[in-house]
Amino acid sequence: MAGIYIHIPFCKKACHYCNFHFSTTRHNAGEMVNCLLAEMTIQQTYLAGQSIETIYFGGGTPSILPAVDIQRLLTEARRLFNVIPVPEITLEANPDDLTMEKLAEFSAAGINRLSIGVQSFSEEDLRWMNRAHNADQAVACIMNAQQSGIRNISIDLIYGGPTLTDEAWKENVERAIALGIPHLSCYALTVEPGTALDHFIEKKKIPPIDADKAARHFAILMDMVQAAGYEHYEISNFALPGYHSRHNSSYWKGTPYLGLGPSAHSFNGKSRQWNVANNALYMQSIRQAQVPFEVELLTPEMMLNELIMISLRTAAGCDLRVVNERFGEEKSRQLLAAGEQYVQQGWMIHEGSHLKLTREGKFFADGIAADLFV
Structure with missing residues (x-):
């Protein structure tokens, strides 16, 4: 989808x-x-x-x-x-x-x-x-x-x-x-x-x-x-x-999407691109049958960090099985080890294969995620 x-x-x-x-x-x-x-x-x-x-x-x-x-x-x-x-x-x-x-x-x-x-x-x-x-x-x-x-x-x-x-x-x-x-x-x-x-x-x-x-x-x-x-x-x-x-x-969940219009972002699973944030330039390019965008190829590290950032904001949390399947068992072990300090602090829980923020941890979601980046 x-x-x-x-x-x-x-x-x-x-x-x-x-x-x-x-x-x-x-x-x-x-x-x-x-x-x-x-x-x-x-x-x-x-x-x-x-x-x-x-x-x-x-x-x-x-x-x-x-x-x-x-x-x-x-x-x-x-x-x-x-x-x-x-x-x-x-x-x-x-x-x-x-x-x-x-x-x-x-x-x-x-x-x-x-x-x-x-x-x-x-x-x-x-x-x-x-x-x-x-x-x-x-x-x-x-x-x-x-x-x-x-x-x-x-x-x-x-x-x-x-x-x-x-x-x-x-x-x-x-x-x-x-x-x-x-x-x-x-x-x-x-x-x-x-x-x-x-x-x-x-x-x-x-x-x-x-x-x-x-x-x-x-x-x-x-x-x-x-x-x-x-x-x-x-x-x-x-x-x-x-x-x-x-x-x-x-x-x-990292599902692909197409963004249309000035400043809109798109993601196809491998790269991210964004249209120019200028109405006049956008329309001028489209009239010439060209989409005025910049593109960024995503490295495995970038994709893993994005997964950590986005998934920790959700109730489901970060699924270590997904990390293992997409980025390797070593990355999964590193993430679990890095999260242990927050588990001990009461800001995260390790439930099954998921790392989730607790109520207290939600106040610091962005900071915790950034600290877990590879």
């Missing part, structure tokens, strides 16, 4: 924390869609005929596009690729785009899963983030989506921000649970270079991110969603049974 990711590089506003590739200029959105269709044709052999189980529209803000453009892209994907009869098709969306009319159009186009960028149910948070929607729209869009018949819904929430108190964070999580949202993606506010947030901190307009607050919010989150029956299946992702993201789970 494989997946397709389609990057829609347009947003209404620039959120203060965001470093994804996008443009607030949308006059050429129609031409961009045509270029995405053309790139599909150029790249139709990249996945070597593998079955396509998931299609994911990310961005940017894909819900900005008219549903007819989403339908055109899906129709072409089905024509050129071996898409299974019932794939998971996810659309990232902003609350202010999700009217009942547009939801019906997206559903008719083939969208069967929504990933909604709520970020917070607090008006103060949303203003500070420079989001395009308000708190009322954050709630209304979820209820609209549920009424439209799209039940497979995920929302994004951000914690650790300067305007978010512990009590307000609890209220955000409580609201999400009460609304019956089956999937939550929750992220600590992170300062990315070159963002408005980075500039504000550098100019001392706001204080640096409070790591202790973020840790408290993560602990609150884990307790609340566990009590509500959610499965903590990846560090930042929580789902009711049966609602794990098939697309993202494929990433974490």
Whole structure:
């Protein structure tokens, strides 16, 4: 199985924390869609005929596009690729785009899963983030989506921000649970270079991110969603049974995928490539029937380190049998030996053939994984 990711590089506003590739200029959105269709044709052999189980529209803000453009892209994907009869098709969306009319159009186009960028149910948070929607729209869009018949819904929430108190964070999580949202993606506010947030901190307009607050919010989150029956299946992702993201789970399992659009990444099992993060240059190249990308051949060490990093973030953990099969018994023994200090510390457990992070270890996931790199 494989997946397709389609990057829609347009947003209404620039959120203060965001470093994804996008443009607030949308006059050429129609031409961009045509270029995405053309790139599909150029790249139709990249996945070597593998079955396509998931299609994911990310961005940017894909819900900005008219549903007819989403339908055109899906129709072409089905024509050129071996898409299974019932794939998971996810659309990232902003609350202010999700009217009942547009939801019906997206559903008719083939969208069967929504990933909604709520970020917070607090008006103060949303203003500070420079989001395009308000708190009322954050709630209304979820209820609209549920009424439209799209039940497979995920929302994004951000914690650790300067305007978010512990009590307000609890209220955000409580609201999400009460609304019956089956999937939550929750992220600590992170300062990315070159963002408005980075500039504000550098100019001392706001204080640096409070790591202790973020840790408290993560602990609150884990307790609340566990009590509500959610499965903590990846560090930042929580789902009711049966609602794990098939697309993202494929990433974490190392499944090949094709990325289309400016800044999109692709992976075929042996190499990784990424398109230029510039709308004008991307479209100029596609018009000449060339995909403007850089490619990196992955060494065995790079692939093993990526396996360690990704798998330790999941509930399943790192399977030493997979390490043994793909990289040799010696690497498996080295990894187990390196992880022993964290087992003794109570941050990892060795369960069967798997190394897994404990609740305490999840607070230090990236650091532990980096320490285990070969």
